[in-house]
Amino acid sequence: MYSVRIALAIAVFTIFAANATWALPGLPGDALEDRAPEQAALSARGYYLGRFGVIRRLNQPQALGCLNGFEIQSHRGYPTLPENAFSSVVVAFAAKFNAVEVDARQLRDGTWVLNHDESTQRTMLTRSNKTKLRNMDRSDWTQSTLRNRLGQQVNEQAEDLATIASGAFQAQSPGQTLNIELKDNRGINCQDLGQLNETATLFLSAGQVSYSSMNGVKPLACMREHNPEAYLALIQGPSRKALEKWAAANHGEELSKLNGNRRLRAAAQMATEAFGSYKYPSWSSTAKLQELRRTLGGKVGLHVEISDLKADPGLVARAHSAGVKLMTYTLTDNDSHLNDLLALKSRGAMPDGAIVDSTPIKTCKMLGLE
Structure with missing residues (x-):
């Protein structure tokens, strides 16, 4: 049943890809034929609609x-899809x-799946009415229907990591x-992490998979044993100032009703529930980067x-001196993230990359790198 499901996923992808693309005069072979007016407008600006309608x-x-x-x-x-x-x-x-970032967790029966939270309440509807991943098995998971990023139900069912790796x-x-990301x-x-690497590399080569973790270097060091070729990234947990900014943006109304230490404790609890902690050790010094x-x-x-x-643009030079790639993420909104990167660019302190919630064309245009 397991191999049949993966084969079906590959077949669906192949049929979709073949039927969605045609050769149009003057356009690459994957240009969508049924979108001629849009293709003409985009072509004048140096773009076209490719497979799946992406620019x-x-x-x-x-x-x-x-x-x-x-x-x-x-x-x-992809930023507009579940x-x-x-998909x-x-x-x-x-x-x-350059890369697609996803979140890996394990079900009760050991199956590896992709979900950011410990609960499915935000991301899917389950037939079994189970919402905690630790209570679900593969059957519960693959019979669930996904929600989009607005929380609305869509016509796509959940798949396990092996099936998604076949599509990748x-x-x-x-x-x-x-x-x-190891959640x-x-x-x-x-x-268990060795099993995860085996699952991910059923179809992908060792170098086509990378791993990241906000839970310290131990799981990453383990992954290095299993995959010597993979890029491994430690996610530096956000500072208290960054967490306070996140709490104000996401729970401002609730926090406004509290004062003093009660407000600080409530914000810390919210951060812990969302990110696993509200205090993280720093890896930004030269010594810690070299240790990493x-x-x-x-x-x-x-x-x-x-x-x-x-707040610390000198980190770019310290990371590069230690032979460490530096990338950014955000706790708030995507456009603010890109505007902050643009400000760093003007100061000659751009990182090597970013994890974003916008399309490649929009991202690169906003950064002046298109």
């Missing part, structure tokens, strides 16, 4: 990311992000990777919250 560069249809080698990863898949979904991962690869294999171009690894041992490089070896990175990098 691509006309003169460089295979180019990844932005100019100057600035790397962009799609956050939980997060961590089969979202496939379309994000077709859109030519079909859609990936050379140089693209699937960045799997909540407190109860997961190194053997020594511990993980190979290709290694540090991913930091954008407001923390704005």
Whole structure:
């Protein structure tokens, strides 16, 4: 049953891709034929509609990311599709992000799936009415229906990691990777992470998969044992200032009713529920960056919250000196993230890339790198 489901997923992707693309005069072979008026308008601006309706560069249809080698990863898949979904991962690869970032968790029976939260309440509707991943098995999962990013039910069912990896294999171009964030690894041992790597590399090569974690270097060091070729990134937990900004943006009305220490404790509890903690050790000093490089070896990175990098732009030079790639993420909105990156660019302190919630064309245009 397991292999049949993966074969079916590959067949569906292949049929969809074949039927969705045609050769149009003057346009790449994957241009959509039934969108001629839009193709004409986009062509005049140097773009076209490619597979799955994503906007691509006309003169460089295979180019990844932005100019100057600035790397962009799609956050939980394509920004307009359900997060961590089969469709979202496939379309994000077709859109030519450098990497597609997803979130891996384990079900009760050991099955690896993609979901950001410990609960499915925000992302899907389950037939079994189970919402905690620790109470679900693969049957519960694959009989669930997804919600879009507005919380509305859509006509797509949940798939496990193996099935989604099969779709990624079909859609990936050379140089693209699937960045799997290891979520909540407190109860997961190194053997479990080895199984995760085996699942991810059923179809993808070892170098086509990368791993990231906000839970310290231990799970990443374990992954290095299982996958010597993978890029490994420690996600630097946000500073207290960044968490306070997130709490104000997402829970401002609730917090406004509290004062003093009660407000601080409430914000800390909200941050802990959302991110696992409200205090994180810093890895931004030269000594800690060198330790990170020594511990993980190979290709290694540090991913930091954008407001923390704005407060310490010298981190870019320190990371590069230590041989560590530096990328940013945000706790707030995407446009603010890009505007902050633009400000860093003007100061000569751009990181190597960012995890974003916008399309490659919009992202690169806003950064002046299109």
